[in-house]
Amino acid sequence: MTPTNRDLRDEIRDYWSDRAATFDDDPGHRIDADMVAWQDLFRRHLGDAQGRALLDLASGTGEIARLCRSLGFAVTGLDWSEPMLERARAKLPDVTFLQADAERTTLPSASMDVIVTRHLVWTLVDPVAAFAEWFRVLRPGGTLLVVDGDFVSRSLLGRIVQIMSPRGPQTESAARHKDILSRVHFSAGARADHVAGLLHAAGFDRIDIDTNLAPIHRAQSAQLGWRKSLLRRSEHRYAISATKPLAS
Ligand SMILES: C[S@@+](CC[C@H](N)C(=O)[O-])C[C@H]1O[C@@H](n2cnc3c(N)ncnc32)[C@H](O)[C@@H]1O
Numbered sequence: 001m002t003p004t005n006r007d008l009r010d011e012i013r014d015y016w017s018d019r020a021a022t023f024d025d026d027p028g029h030r031i032d033a034d035m036v037a038w039q040d041l042f043r044r045h046l047g048d049a050q051g052r053a054l055l056d057l058a059s060g061t062g063e064i065a066r067l068c069r070s071l072g073f074a075v076t077g078l079d080w081s082e083p084m085l086e087r088a089r090a091k092l093p094d095v096t097f098l099q100a101d102a103e104r105t106t107l108p109s110a111s112m113d114v115i116v117t118r119h120l121v122w123t124l125v126d127p128v129a130a131f132a133e134w135f136r137v138l139r140p141g142g143t144l145l146v147v148d149g150d151f152v153s154r155s156l157l158g159r160i161v162q163i164m165s166p167r168g169p170q171t172e173s174a175a176r177h178k179d180i181l182s183r184v185h186f187s188a189g190a191r192a193d194h195v196a197g198l199l200h201a202a203g204f205d206r207i208d209i210d211t212n213l214a215p216i217h218r219a220q221s222a223q224l225g226w227r228k229s230l231l232r233r234s235e236h237r238y239a240i241s242a243t244k245p246l247a248s
Helices: 007-024 037-044 062-069 082-091 127-137 155-165 174-183 194-202 214-224 226-234
Strands: 051-055 074-079 096-099 113-118 138-150 207-208 236-242
Touching: 007 037, 007 082, 007 174, 037 062, 037 113, 037 138, 037 214, 037 236, 051 062, 062 113, 062 174, 074 082, 127 138, 127 194, 127 214, 138 194, 155 174, 194 207, 194 236, 214 226
Parallel strands: 051 074, 051 113, 074 096, 113 138
Antiparallel strands: 138 236, 207 236
């Protein structure tokens, strides 16, 4: 076998790069009929934008950046996948998108008023390093908003849906996803209280776990179809906001 120094991070980046072309076609990724419900969630945790500097970590195709810009934030996006960045830049030509690892952003300390990230935390290799980095980049008094979920554990409802309507044969992409998921930090699923504990250890305070994502799931239900919609509602999905204390 040819020796290689590719590591898990390279595999994760390549996995997302290979999904970039069709990412927005997947219902639930592109924000559409659910835009107002997402705006409500972000306003609830971040307040009025007032032109504050916001970093969208793991910006993907730019959907969360688009949402935050619509609220009036001065948005910068960051992702490590060039094909994802290409799509985000084409969608939002006036937004700056940087290529970097979210665990080592290279951004100046205290340079952002707000950091948001959707569906990154579950796939972090080293969340302790990542949260320390985000704490550094936020200005004192700044807010972090994490939107994520436990995509491993299945509730009773989730198990019933899977028995009633099993998935077809596993695709190559789904097999890669499963393999990566088995090797990341949150391989047993990113539970909100576990994530909140790590945020607290990184120095964040005023940590608020919000599991009321039902308005978003309701708005998505027509595009998701009944199976995916029920599964989504059965999952442990959440938003966590946290503040960098003023005296830090
Ligand atoms: C599930 S997609 C989410 C995209 C976007 N946040 C959204 O909600 O539409 C995950 C994204 O995270 C990016 N990503 C994963 N780990 C990363 C890391 N350590 N640094 C930067 N980007 C990362 C991937 O390239 C991919 O674009």
